[in-house]
Amino acid sequence: MKNGPTTRGAGGARGPLRFGEDPLLWAAWLYYEDGMTQGDIATQMGISRASVNAYLADARERGIVSIEIDPDRFRALSIAQTLQEHFDLMDCLVIPSDGRGKPLIDRLGDAGAQVLARTAQSGDTIAITWGRTMLSLADSIRTSGLQDLRVVQATGGTTAKIPWTPEACATTLSDALGARCIPISAPAIVSSPEMRELLLREPVIAEQMGVLSEANRIILGISSLRPESTIHTSGFFDAVDMQDYGNAAVGSIAGRLISASGEAVAGPLEPRTIGIDLDSLRTIPCRIGVAGGMDKVQAILAALRGKLVNVMVTDADTARAVLASEGRDIGAPKRTNKAGSALPERLRVKKFLNRPQDAVNEAIAGAVLAHEGLLSPIDGAPRALKAAIGPRPGKVGLVIGGGSGHEPGFLGYVGPGLADAVAIGNIFAAPPPDPILAATLAADGGAGVLHIFGNFSGDVMNFEMAADLAAAKGIPVRSIITTDDIASAPVETRAARRGVAGNVFVFKIAGAACDRMLPLDRCAELANRATQRCYTMGIALEPGTSLETRRPSFRIGPDEMEVGVGVHGERGIASDRLVSADAATDLIVDRILTEMAPAEGDRVALLVNSLGSTPQLELYIINRRLRQRLRARGVTVHRTLIGHYYTSLDMAGVSITAMLLDDELAALLDHPCQSPAWRVV
Amino acid sequence: MFTRNDLTLLFRVLAERMGAEQDYLAELDGEIGDADHGVAMSVGFAAAAKALSEGEADAPRLADGMVLAARALLNEIGATTGPLYASALLHAAKLLGQETEIPLARLPEVVVAISEGVAARGLGKPGDKTMLDAWAPAAHVARAGLMAGQDVLDTMTKAAQAAAEGAEATRAMMAAKGRAARLGPRSLGHLDPGAASAAALLDSMAQWVAAKAGRSVQ
Numbered sequence: 093m094k095n096g097p098t099t100r101g102a103g104g105a106r107g108p109l110r111f112g113e114d115p116l117l118w119a120a121w122l123y124y125e126d127g128m129t130q131g132d133i134a135t136q137m138g139i140s141r142a143s144v145n146a147y148l149a150d151a152r153e154r155g156i157v158s159i160e161i162d163p164d165r166f167r168a169l170s171i172a173q174t175l176q177e178h179f180d181l182m183d184c185l186v187i188p189s190d191g192r193g194k195p196l197i198d199r200l201g202d203a204g205a206q207v208l209a210r211t212a213q214s215g216d217t218i219a220i221t222w223g224r225t226m227l228s229l230a231d232s233i234r235t236s237g238l239q240d241l242r243v244v245q246a247t248g249g250t251t252a253k254i255p256w257t258p259e260a261c262a263t264t265l266s267d268a269l270g271a272r273c274i275p276i277s278a279p280a281i282v283s284s285p286e287m288r289e290l291l292l293r294e295p296v297i298a299e300q301m302g303v304l305s306e307a308n309r310i311i312l313g314i315s316s317l318r319p320e321s322t323i324h325t326s327g328f329f330d331a332v333d334m335q336d337y338g339n340a341a342v343g344s345i346a347g348r349l350i351s352a353s354g355e356a357v358a359g360p361l362e363p364r365t366i367g368i369d370l371d372s373l374r375t376i377p378c379r380i381g382v383a384g385g386m387d388k389v390q391a392i393l394a395a396l397r398g399k400l401v402n403v404m405v406t407d408a409d410t411a412r413a414v415l416a417s418e419g420r421d422i423g424a425p426k427r428t429n430k431a432g433s434a435l436p437e438r439l440r441v442k443k444f445l446n447r448p449q450d451a452v453n454e455a456i457a458g459a460v461l462a463h464e465g466l467l468s469p470i471d472g473a474p475r476a477l478k479a480a481i482g483p484r485p486g487k488v489g490l491v492i493g494g495g496s497g498h499e500p501g502f503l504g505y506v507g508p509g510l511a512d513a514v515a516i517g518n519i520f521a522a523p524p525p526d527p528i529l530a531a532t533l534a535a536d537g538g539a540g541v542l543h544i545f546g547n548f549s550g551d552v553m554n555f556e557m558a559a560d561l562a563a564a565k566g567i568p569v570r571s572i573i574t575t576d577d578i579a580s581a582p583v584e585t586r587a588a589r590r591g592v593a594g595n596v597f598v599f600k601i602a603g604a605a606c607d608r609m610l611p612l613d614r615c616a617e618l619a620n621r622a623t624q625r626c627y628t629m630g631i632a633l634e635p636g637t638s639l640e641t642r643r644p645s646f647r648i649g650p651d652e653m654e655v656g657v658g659v660h661g662e663r664g665i666a667s668d669r670l671v672s673a674d675a676a677t678d679l680i681v682d683r684i685l686t687e688m689a690p691a692e693g694d695r696v697a698l699l700v701n702s703l704g705s706t707p708q709l710e711l712y713i714i715n716r717r718l719r720q721r722l723r724a725r726g727v728t729v730h731r732t733l734i735g736h737y738y739t740s741l742d743m744a745g746v747s748i749t750a751m752l753l754d755d756e757l758a759a760l761l762d763h764p765c766q767s768p769a770w771r772v773v
Numbered sequence: 774m775f776t777r778n779d780l781t782l783l784f785r786v787l788a789e790r791m792g793a794e795q796d797y798l799a800e801l802d803g804e805i806g807d808a809d810h811g812v813a814m815s816v817g818f819a820a821a822a823k824a825l826s827e828g829e830a831d832a833p834r835l836a837d838g839m840v841l842a843a844r845a846l847l848n849e850i851g852a853t854t855g856p857l858y859a860s861a862l863l864h865a866a867k868l869l870g871q872e873t874e875i876p877l878a879r880l881p882e883v884v885v886a887i888s889e890g891v892a893a894r895g896l897g898k899p900g901d902k903t904m905l906d907a908w909a910p911a912a913h914v915a916r917a918g919l920m921a922g923q924d925v926l927d928t929m930t931k932a933a934q935a936a937a938e939g940a941e942a943t944r945a946m947m948a949a950k951g952r953a954a955r956l957g958p959r960s961l962g963h964l965d966p967g968a969a970s971a972a973a974l975l976d977s978m979a980q981w982v983a984a985k986a987g988r989s990v991q
Contacts, residue, residue, distance in 0.1 A: 318900060318949075340910070342900070342942070352942050386958045390900070390945040409958060416962025417945035449816075495852075520807040521852035549951050550853035553894065557856060580955040590955060638799065638808050645803040660807035663956060 105138035115139075119147035120157050171411045175404060178420060179396040182378070182403050183207075189384075189409035196384055196407060201228025204382035204405045208311055211378060211403070214239040217306050218271070219246040219368065220261050221346045223313035225382050227256040230264035241271035244303050246310060246346045247367025248280035265311075274303045278366045280347050285363035292366070304368055310376045312401070314383035315344040316391045343391025345400055346373065352390070354398015373400060384410040393417050441637040441644065441742070448639040452496045452518060459503055463768040466507045473530030475523055478513040479506050482534075488606040488615045489513070489535030490542050492599055493528060494551055495520040497636075498659055500769035501738045505596065509765025509772070510603035511535075511544075515558075519639060519741075520660040522550035528558035532567060540568040540612035544602055544619060546591025547573045570616040574598050576626035576749065578687055579656030579665050592659050593701045593738035594626030597751045597761070600770065604763035618760065625752040627684045629656060631676055632703060632745030636661035639741075655679065659703070659740040659747075673710065677717040680748045685725060688752055692726030695753045697761055700734040703745035708735060714746055730758055737769065776874040780838045781825040783981050788818040790977040794970065801966040805953040810966040813850045817858070820849035834873050839866035853951060854967065857891050857904065864890030878925045880982060881915035884932055884975070888912035895950065902946035902953065902960060904967035910935040911975050926979070926986050933972070933979040940968035 107118040115137065122133045123144075130148070134141040151157045165188065172186035185207055191199045204225070212218065220226055220243060243266035245258045259275060266273035277300060278291045291297055315323040323344055341349035341357045346368050349357040356362070356370045373379065381401030383392055386409065393414050395401045406414075445451055453474065460467050460477065468480045476493075483489055492502050493515030502514045512535035517523035522545075532541050543559060545551040552573060559569040575586055576594025602619035610618070632654040635644040638661075645661045648654055653676070656665030671679070690696070700715045702708070711734050722729060730753055738747070753761070765772045791798075791814040799811030824845035825838050832841055839862045847859035865886040869875065888908035891897075899909045911932040918928030943965040951967070953960045 340913075342945075352938075352945070386947045386961070389947065389961060390942070393945045413947075413958055413961040414945070419944075419962075449812075517851045518813070519809060521809050521813060521850065524848045524851035524855055526848050548853075549895075550851065550856070553853065553856040554851055577955075588954070638803070640799065640808075640812055641796070645808045658952075658955065660952065662805075662807050662952065663959060665955065665957065665959075 105136065107137070116147050116151045116154065116156055119144055120151040123148055124157060168408045171408055171415070174415060174420060175396075175406075175411050178415065178418060179404070180399075181396075181401075183211075184403065185405045186411045187405075187407050189407045197224050198228050198232070200225050200382055200384050200405060200407065201230075202232050204229040204311065204380065205233035207380055207382075207403065207405055208309075209233055211380070212238055212241070212269070212309065214241070216309050217242040217244060217303065218265070218269075219244050219304060219307040219310040219312075219376070220258075220265050221246045221310075221312040222250065222256055222258040222261045223315065224256050225313045225384075226261040226311065227264060229311065229382060230261050230268060233265065233268045235268065235270060238269065241266075241269050242274055242303060243269065243271045244274040244300070244307060245276045245367075246304065246307075246312065247365075248276045248278040248282075250280050274300055276300050276304065276366065280365060280367055281361060282364050282366060288364055288366055297366075305372065307368075307376055309378040309380070310368070310373065311380045311382065312345055312373075314381055314388060314391050314395050314401075316385075316388045317341055317343060317349075318387045321387065342394050343388070345370070345395060350391070350394050350398060350400070352394050352397070354394045354396070354400055370398075370400060378403060380405065382406075386410065386413060389413045389417060439643065441642050443637070443639065443642055445639060451639055452516065455496070455499070456503070456516060459768070466766065466768055467503060470513070470530050470534050473527050475516045475527040476513060476531040476534065477503055477506060477516070478531065478534040479508065479511070481508055483512055483537035485537050486539050487537045487609055488539045488542055488612050489532070489537055490544065490599070490603055490606045490615075491515065491528065491531045491535050492544050492595075493517070493523050493531065493555075494545055494548075495522055495660070497661070497741045498738055500736065501595065504737075504769030505599045505603075505767050507765065507767030509607045509763055510599055510767045510770065512537075512606075517550075522548065522554045525554050525557040525561060528555055529561045532558060532562045532569065533565070536567050540570065542602055542606065542612065542615050542619065543569055543571045544595070544598055545571075545573065546595060547575045547587075547589060548591070568612065570612055572598065572602070572616060572619040572623060574623045574626070576623060576628040577630075577656075577658060578627050578683055579629045580658065583687060590658050591623070592628050592630065592749075593699055593747045594623065594628045594749045594751065596699055596701075596733065596737050596770070597626055597697060597749065598622045600765065601757060601760045603765060604760035607763060607765075608760075618756070622751065622757060625757070626749055627688050627751075628699075628747055628749040629680045629683055630658070630664075630701075630703060630745055630747035631655050631680065632657040632664060632740075632743050633670070634705070634744035636704060636741040636743035654745075657703070657740070657743070657745060657747075659738060661740050661743055673713045674717045676746075677714045677748070678721065681718060681721045684748065684750050685721075688750065690725065690727050690752060693728070694726075695728050695730045695758060696722070697730050697751045697753060697758075698732045698734075699737060699747075699749040700732065701737045701747045701749065702735060702739065703743040703747060704736070704739040705742045705744045706746055711735065711746060714748070718748060731761060733770070774874045775835075775877050775880060777829060777833055777835055777838055779874075779985070780835055780842075781822070781829060783978065784818065784822040784825050784842060786977050786981050787974055788815075788822040790973055791815045791818040791970065794973050798966050798970055801964050801969055804963045805948065805956055805960045806966060807952060809852065810854065810970065813852050813854050814970050817846045817850040817855065820845040834871060835869040835875065836866040836872070839863065839869065853895075857894050860894035861887040861890035861908075864893070877982065877985065880925055880978075881919050881928045881932065884908075884915040884929075884978075885912045885919075897950045900946060901949040902943045902965045902968070903948075903950050904965070904971040906943050906946065906965065907936040907939040907968040907971035907975070910939040911971075926982050929975075929979040929982045933975040936968075936972040936975040940964060940972040943968045 111118040176184040384407040495517040513531035515523040574591030575589035577590040581588040601622035654664035795811040802810035821842040843859040843862035948960040
């Protein structure tokens with residue numbers, strides 16, 4: 093016998109010595125480690141099968157055995173259960189959101205096909221709507237061996253310019269199921285209500301609509317009305333102004349618009365639509381909705397609230413977002429906290445402040461005094477400063493600016509070889525047009541003015557308004573909007589990215605170009621090249637403190653960090669497990685190198701920047717790892733800035749910026765400059 | 774009638790409301806933005822009310838008042854909120870033309886103008902999870918009320934209600950504009966602070982109309 097000699101004792105066999113007198117441990121070992129059946133275990137232990145069963149249950153209860161389900165799947169299961177309970181669904185399937193490369197629509201199609209295959213019965217009449225997910229479902233369903241099935245189009249037809257028409261979805265599904273296919277031989281939207289009445293009286297169409305009314309199962313997609321939605325390419329809503337619907341519609345099912353509560357939204361299309369209406373839809377006993385994606389959250393929520401769907405197939409992220417919108421927060425799986433209890437949280441943070449509302453003005457006053465030879469005030473514009481040397485005739489003026497809280501940004505970069513003037517906003521708020529205009533006038537040397545600011549809606553609006561005002565006064569302005577934060581949007585939508593610490597390099601390149609008396613277009617072109625070649629990413633360990641409330645603006649868990657943070661004390665793109673300095677550096681470097689794709693021998697400039705309260709010691713540790721990685725990639729470092737260059741008040745964290753250099757950028761970087769925050773001699 | 778003095782009084786009420794909502798708005802903004810919306814709205818509307826009050830003699834037309842308020846908001850707030858509300862009030866100024874007073878029944882037109890001004894400046898669309906998600910449904914109700922010749926208090930009350938519902942609906946939206954847009958899916962489940970403050974403004978407007986008409990809001 094595999095487990096060695098056994099001796100019979102009272103109530104059963106005696107187990108090997110290593111199990112001591114603990115029959116639970118023995119039974120658990122045989123079951124989970126040796127993979128024996130409960131029957132075999134009963135024989136070996138000399139007890140009844142019922143006892144084995146009881147032992148195993150006991151072993152789990154006492155923690156001798158702990159069962160772990162793959163966290164991704166576990167999360168999906170628990171979300172599905174919550175979704176089902178919350179919306180009173182018949183059933184619910186939630187698939188993991190990470191498909192390891194396979195598109196969500198295809199995976200949703202697979203999952204929907206599984207659900208349909210499992211629930212469909214012989215004799216069913218199954219209606220199907222249209223769309224990418226529906227076609228993917230129809231494509232991937234396997235024959236079920238059922239008999240006397242009918243598949244019917246839920247709506248009339250649409251333009252044939254798309255591959256996922258109602259006709260295509262219905263015929264593909266009926267072919268796969270071996271069902272009879274019943275089309276609706278009319279357009280989904282007709283030109284007038286009269287035409288609709290006329291068509292519905294046609295015997296062929298009336299018969300088809302009759303079959304549709306007999307549907308006992310419907311499989312439907314849920315469409316958002318967001319601009320990127322495929323509904324706008326379907327021809328369904330062509331030439332209809334959404335204003336007619338008073339913006340009440342948040343989604344669409346079977347070509348019918350639905351409100352946030354899942355009710356029909358009355359509008360000009362309603363009496364011209366041929367297909368199932370929402371009231372009839374609700375009478376179908378089994379209504380399987382298959383949809384996912386963050387753009388659809390609002391529409392899916394509406395469909396669930398309105399009971400238009402009673403079996404839901406979606407993915408974990410979408411489901412969680414739907415539940416979050418209902419105030420049900422299903423967090424990420426709980427991680428075991430090896431450190432034990434949480435660190436005490438700072439509820440009130442001590443600050444050197446007088447009245448919080450005076451902080452910005454008082455800081456400006458102090459800065460002007462500290463850097464007397466470099467900065468001077470601008471008359472009549474308390475929130476703008478200029479370089480003490482003033483504009484040089486024939487030189488392009490450089491104006492920078494943004495909210496306060498980034499010190500030494502932005503006034504730290506004013507001086508010879510850098511900016512000529514700066515506009516200063518409230519904490520993390522863009523400056524209004526007036527100080528930007530004052531800075532522009534102060535910087536004007538008759539050769540035009542260059543504005544450089546980060547890509548935030550407030551900065552863009554206010555700088556644009558100021559540029560218009562300056563143009564009206566005869567000063568040509570070129571604007572460079574920086575977008576170096578690679579974590580803030582994917583590379584395909586680079587223009588949507590935030591402008592963060594990379595600004596420091598862009599200011600330097602532009603300042604040097606202006607100082608070399610290059611013309612405005614050339615200065616703009618170089619500044620643009622600099623921002624295109626800057627790659628920044630940040631990680632935060634602790635949130636920043638609001639000056640008004642003196643409380644942290646959000647919470648980061650004791651063993652968590654925020655990845656992809658910007659510079660306004662906001663959360664990152666994602667929360668991640670806290671890791672070592674080297675691992676955190678690698679996280680950033682991996683992203684930067686992937687996107688920069690430097691060749692061996694390429695040169696970069698580096699900025700290892702504290703977001704506020706991370707000390708120099710930690711920055712050096714990070715820099716050490718950063719350089720190891722760059723050396724391994726064969727990338728050389730032309731110049732390193734390390735310290736507080738572009739902060740987010742007192743946030744603890746770091747950002748790394750790498751700028752890929754060419755000879756021209758390297759020369760401009762080495763050009764002399766003198767400012768409160770940066771000096772090159 | 775709605776007079777130039779009424780405009781000052783209305784903005785005082787709005788400023789008071791924004792002061793009262795300051796902490797709540799800051800908290801909402803802390804979740805998905807940079808926590809500055811509470812201060813911005815409170816300080817900005819206080820400055821607008823002050824400018825309206827001080828400029829009453831020099832700027833007697835309603836449009837002048839709107840321009841004063843717009844400039845005060847713009848230069849006090851900056852950020853995103855400043856230009857958006859400045860544009861909104863400049864649209865309202867255009868609507869009011871040379872008038873020194875208008876019938877109270879025309880107040881819903883101001884709501885429509887504000888909504889259009891916000892949309893024109895921000896280039897946003899409903900569903901982007903912005904203040905427009907409160908203003909646009911309110912404007913729709915205001916337009917319908919004007920067309921139907923509905924009682925002004927009734928229209929303003931319904932507009933405020935539509936704005937509140939619109940703001941609540943931003944929970945299910947993923948931000949497509951503004952700073953929260955970088956949070957992507959993480960913005961879901963949270964109220965948009967700009968929509969929340971817009972709903973509060975409309976609620977105060979409806980209550981002001983009720984007080985003016987000597988009735989209470991149902």
